[in-house]
Amino acid sequence: MPTAGNFSSEIWLAVVTCFAAVFTQNILLSYFLGMCSFVSVSKEVKTAAGLGLAVVVVITATSILNWMAYWWVLVPLGLEFYRFILFIIIIAAFVQLLEMVIDRYSPALYLALGIFLPLITVNCAVLGSVLWMVIRNYSFVVSVGFGLGSGLGWMMAIVAMAGIRQRLDESKIPAGLRGPGITLIIAGIMALAFIGFTGVLQ
């Protein structure tokens, strides 16, 4: 079990980790995880925001569930090597649940996201963030903060990208670059911009 200090210092650490995950170590723009849905669903701000929110919920919730599964089940039994399989199983189950909920309460969003909702299961940002949490030995509260931050960072990146692409709709982009081409160039420029945040947190 990762050692946890007193509660208030934990909360502060969680906030800092969250902030870092959003800006200085943005899981998408600094570590380039979760690119496929990012490139495909960033055409419209509304859909991008919907997917982003779904990813926030998935990363935060699965961080919690996987933290508990890792430290309370795998480690005591000495089965750490199973973490990849178990994490994916838990993420898949949770995404299924989320699908049902979205279908029930927002069928328009469900149809708009289409296949990209179940694809959150294999979004590397989700598994990546969960594995980071294990490798860096984060305590429970910090894990929650980290998960939330990763999700928010991913959401912010995709919404920003959608906004930029919607603006570019009317511009004359060379035929070969339209779609994924220009999206990746924009992602690169955004990543460069985010390098400006390095060193903000010690």
Added chain:
Amino acid sequence: MAEVFVSVLIISGIAAALALILVFCESIIQNYGPCKITINGKKELTVEGGKPLLSSLRERKIFLPSACGGRGTCGVCKCKVLSGAGPVLPTETPFLDAKEQKENIRLSCQVKVKNDIAIEIPDALFFIQQYQVTLTAVEDLTYDMKRFRFELTEPAEMEFVAGQYVQITCPSYQQGVEEVDRAYSIASDPKDNHFIDLIVRRVPNGICTVWMFDYLKIGDRVQMTGPYGEFRISNAQTPMIFIAGGSGMAPFVSILHQMKNSGSKRKAEYFFGGNTVRDLCLSEQMAKFEKTLADFKFIPVVSRPAPEDKWNGQTGLVTEAVKRTYTDVSGYEGYLCGSPGMIDASIKVLMELGMAKERIFYDKFA
């Protein structure tokens, strides 16, 4: 060794537990419980939630017209939803124009009943029933038209007004063909309400007509719903001009029967347009109507008769024949049934000859 076995069991156990939780959640989240559908502010139905509006209504014997059986490809099942339907889905927008969307018209096969919902449908739809029918006779009328007689088995009678149509369910009779519903005008006498005659023209590579012409056999059982439609002759006593060719003749055969039954003395002249003499049909039946009805004339018009046919009736387009026959039709009513091209041309001619737009009634093949 035991370690491997135990660890596999543990992981499988966790996976199984998660699956069970999901099944449990599904039964709660996707269970919409009973929902109330209020129709026209008076009739109330309680149905199992979660199903499309079209099928929920069908289960309760209210049949909204549909050509694709609820798959969202025909756009025929439109219905006005007053409340409770949720936002318009992307699967509906291709079929609804801006005016319809403003009036809350929705595609009933795409709207799922997830809570109480209030809708408005034409009262006539309450009389529509589903019928099991059996094909009892097929008659060749021309080289590409046949008359099919279906005996109603259950229920055994259909009350309809001459001019209405039925929807017949064409099954998946071959690889690459899916079940569809198609509409055909009723061509039989409303008095003989235990069978339905349909006059059908073969559509090249058509789904339903190919089935009816090539696969359907005497004795086969078929599903039919009806009667639908607002096309019928008015109660006025003004003289009428009928214009119809091909399978557009179907509703007029029924209308002429009805006029005979009621002893109507209304004057009626029926212009039947065909491209060749081979396209004319039911000439004997029309001759009989001319004898039994008070004031009915059947005027077949052939566009390009071949010399060997020795045709001495009217020639040219049916619209030209109408123009030749009348100078002023402001006192007549016009009834048209056929292709959009023929109907548009006929409306133009009738209006040029003085017929008011409100006195022209048509059943466009759409």
Added chain:
Amino acid sequence: MKQSPQDKNLDRMLRSGKLTAGGFFGADSRSVDEVIAEDAATLIKLGYRVAQVAARMQELRDLARPALGNWVRVNDTLQVKSEDYKGMIGCPWPHSGQFGKRITAAQRLDTGQSASWSDLNIHLIEEHGFFEGRGAFFRIEPEELIRVIF
């Protein structure tokens, strides 16, 4: 090539018998994009643009319409006729619009060659560059069509 969900849906719609008997592909196993690309290449080779072809098909149809199914002489070498059938058919692409079942036939009086197309074909060619898959009932071979209508 990996297909987006919209492409998969379109592919399913085109191959199914929901809209037309036998689907728009017949037994053709190529993808939509392949069919469109190959036919586009044929057109370029022959020196025609899609818009030209579609416009001419529409022009011929409009010339034939008033005759209500009778042959109309366009010029010394070409006659056309247009027949309406009951019913409407929708486009497999996800946008609104139903098309009447109108079939226009064009026949060359010098070579005897003929070509026929439906209103939906005109739309599929004009908007989507789609001449239908080999084996589909209403498949139009661009070469044969161009030889007849131009």
